[in-house]
Amino acid sequence: MANNNIGAKRLVVGASYGLRDWLAQRVTAIVMALYTVILLGLFLTGKNFNQVAWAGIFAMQWFKLATFSVVICLLYHAWVGMRDIWMDYVTHNVFLRLVFQVATILWLIACAGYAAQILWRV
Amino acid sequence: MSEVVRAKPRFGVMRLIDATGYRLPLAGFVSILHRASGMLMFLLLPFILYLLDKSLTSETTFAELQALTSGVFVKLVILALSWAYLHHFCAGIRHLLMDLHYGLDKDSARKSAVSVLAISLVLAALIALKLFGVF
Numbered sequence: 304m305a306n307n308n309i310g311a312k313r314l315v316v317g318a319s320y321g322l323r324d325w326l327a328q329r330v331t332a333i334v335m336a337l338y339t340v341i342l343l344g345l346f347l348t349g350k351n352f353n354q355v356a357w358a359g360i361f362a363m364q365w366f367k368l369a370t371f372s373v374v375i376c377l378l379y380h381a382w383v384g385m386r387d388i389w390m391d392y393v394t395h396n397v398f399l400r401l402v403f404q405v406a407t408i409l410w411l412i413a414c415a416g417y418a419a420q421i422l423w424r425v
Numbered sequence: 426m427s428e429v430v431r432a433k434p435r436f437g438v439m440r441l442i443d444a445t446g447y448r449l450p451l452a453g454f455v456s457i458l459h460r461a462s463g464m465l466m467f468l469l470l471p472f473i474l475y476l477l478d479k480s481l482t483s484e485t486t487f488a489e490l491q492a493l494t495s496g497v498f499v500k501l502v503i504l505a506l507s508w509a510y511l512h513h514f515c516a517g518i519r520h521l522l523m524d525l526h527y528g529l530d531k532d533s534a535r536k537s538a539v540s541v542l543a544i545s546l547v548l549a550a551l552i553a554l555k556l557f558g559v560f
Contacts, residue, residue: 329524332517339514354480354487361481381470384463394438407467414470421478 328383331376338373361425374418378411452538459516462509469506476503500556508549515541 342360349356360366385407393400449457466473479490493499519537523529528537554560 329521332521336514336517354484357487358481381463381467384460385467388460388464392441394440410467410470414474417471417474417478421474421481425481 324383328380331380334376335373335380338369341369358425361422367422367425370422371419374415378415381411382407450535450538451542452534455516455519455538455541458512459520462513462516465509466506466513469502472502473506504549504553504556507552508545511545511548511552512541515545 345360346352346357349360361370386404389400389403389407393403476490476494479486479493494503519528519541522537523534528534
């Protein structure tokens with residue numbers, strides 16, 4: 304077993320800290336960065352900007368869906384980041400780390416729910 | 426601290442407290458601030474959503490938002506969040522470029538670290554001026 308567990312044959316186990324999450328964090332980062340540029344563009348090019356115009360941006364179906372996709376990207380991105388923080392700094396009590404990780408997931412899912420509620424009320 | 430001499434060396438995983446003994450290069454500061462800014466935004470995410478909620482729901486809640494954000498403390502929190510976003514954004518782009526193997530040598534890594542700090546601080550300063558009504 305030990306001899307086979309080298310290089311390309313490496314057996315990757317654990318909290319899925321491999322290429323998948325690394326790549327997901329980068330891809331979600333690019334999506335959020337593009338969204339930031341789009342939102343900033345819409346915000347800065349609006350004339351006589353007021354609450355109606357602001358809510359008007361979010362009333363568009365495509366922008367609602369884009370925003371919600373970004374919220375889901377944020378959820379995954381923040382999960383990977385926070386999980387890295389707990390893995391790096393909460394090293395001496397695995398149970399405590401698990402508590403922090405579960406709390407992180409619940410916190411993020413609750414935030415995504417709140418975001419959905421906000422978006423579909425406009 | 427680095428000058429502390431421990432009677433018994435401790436083995437195993439490094440603790441956060443062990444990291445304080447090292448003098449970080451500038452890129453190290455950018456890196457730790459990337460973490461800190463990300464964590465700050467994670468913790469204040471409900472507050473950010475609350476602001477979005479108030480701004481979108483109706484003109485009444487928008488007026489409430491304006492009243493809420495006229496306070497100095499709330500302005501400072503928003504400024505901190507703005508800086509966090511800007512720093513995380515710039516440092517993230519630096520990371521992505523490094524993932525593509527740009528600027529990996531010591532000299533350019535230091536230069537890009539300085540740029541990240543400078544750009545995010547200048548933009549945050551502009552936001553501060555806007556927040557406190559200078560322009």
